[in-house]
Amino acid sequence: MLSASSCARWVTEYSCRAPAVPTARATDCGAVSHSDAVQAVGHVEVDFGASGLDLLTFTAHKLGGPYGIGALLARRQVALTAVQHGGGQERDVRSGTLDVAAVAGFAAAVAVATDTLATEEQRVRALRDELVAAVRGCVPDVVVHGPSDPADRLPGIANIGFRGCVADSILMLLDGAGVDCSTGSACSAGISQPSHVLMAMGQSVDQARSSLRFSLGHSSTRADIVALVGALPDAVARARSAAGVG
């Protein structure tokens, strides 16, 4: 099974839009292709039928729906093995009573997200470009990760490296200023690990540790960027001085 993680998540748009050579090849070899498209569905156009993928998953809470519910799209030809047994509902792979309220909420969220996708993608992408420019304006030596052309990146996400500090420190100070952002994956003890995706893209452990992800969505506005820029220079300066001592 070949699984492409989250359409490479925040970094780049991937093969969800159009048929992709690797997935076609994988199918020829008898492999099953899957994409975790949580960051794509509702944010960019996704055509499962044209993608060549066998399986695609996405989740409600990434597009404005309730937590605790997701969806699996599966081609008819793919033989799935149930991990949860019982009444054999839903093609014999997921047994049990459905959470109807969550299903309805998920469907409503997908409907809104896809209906407004064209204008919303443009709006969020412009806001994201504004965020990157504003961050560069107040902390000039940042590194913006991902493809060099911003148009090739997912619209609502900016992953930015702040040289000479641990992103954890910036996150804590921004949190105190009311700005939520993310350092990457967290293990069960709550310790943030350096992003393995950034490291797979050739960044060092220190560079990965110095990187923060800023995400924008349907509720984001220019005021959020103003708030970020108001808090960021001091947070970065303090984080850099903390890195010097600690």
Place this chain on the structure above:
Amino acid sequence: MKVLAAMSGGVDSAVAAARAVAAGHDVTGVHLALSKNPQSFRSGARGCCSKEDAHDARRAADRLDIPFYVWDLSDRFAADVVDDFVAEYAAGRTPNPCLRCNEKIKFAAVLDRAVALGFDAVCTGHYARLQRDENGVQMLRAVDAAKDQSYVLGVLDQSQLSRSFFPLGDSVKADVRAEAHRQGLAVADKPDSHDICFIADGDTAGFLARHLGERPGPIVDEAGRTVGEHSGTHQFTVGQRRGLRLGTPAADGQPRFVLNISPVSNTVTVGPRDALAVCTIEGLRPTWTATPALGGWSGLVQVRAHGQALPARITAFDDGVVIRLDEPALGIAPGQAAVLYDGLRVVGSATIAATGRWDDSE
């Protein structure tokens, strides 16, 4: 004040944070992740850095309605505390890792980072009292003598103490637990932690054997006669009686104790209890809680955690301390700290480098 509360997941640090909040400070909770491979669950009274402990700390912070973060200090802890612990045993000394953690991690790496990030002080659940006056901060023993931790804090200096906050120093443990109950803190009845946090099974000898291997050598008596064999000098501490497994009984039939450990000749020397009696202690790398107390003075010295305070004549220099005990004391191990007190007040500390027998000094 902006206060960073170090929260281990235990009852003491939770109540300390609660008191900092109640005192009106702007408190942020931080759990220090010290272990590279934390266990999922806490087992018994050992280990303080399991994932369960991190969750307990988070729940306490939620209860207190304060922000909470986890700081990963596992690299620093491995280098400054665990590696140091192994190296000290390899050199024939008996380290105190809790003291080293306070010196290098909690009141150095964590405190420095906290100050750089804009905090004024670090708050912990240690049992010790701080008294502030126009001359600075003085550290006194805790009111609860059984819980007093001034010994493992004795290595702190004025700049560290001036940015420290120990809200439990005036309380006895039973009151701290009762207060935790009243605050609705789920850790109110959590067992106290004991022993060395990074040796979760409590088997220090096994831990050292895994890190240092086996280096068999002789156990000799005071006359130099071989009376047994050991599997590595790092398995021993001066004053130890158990686990010697001597083949040859002592002439007088009395039990024998470890008197000296020499990693260079790979020899452990044993002898009767009387031979453990120490009269003088030489300490290196002195630290002072305030102005250095140089010259000669009479005070008290404590030479191990939970040990007695021994009356002594102390002569301090820039680079060392000579301590002459009023009465001989038994089993003082090089590598431990000699913490110097003036009554209940901590004056300073030094690392025990050598000891002199009662008869040597007469």
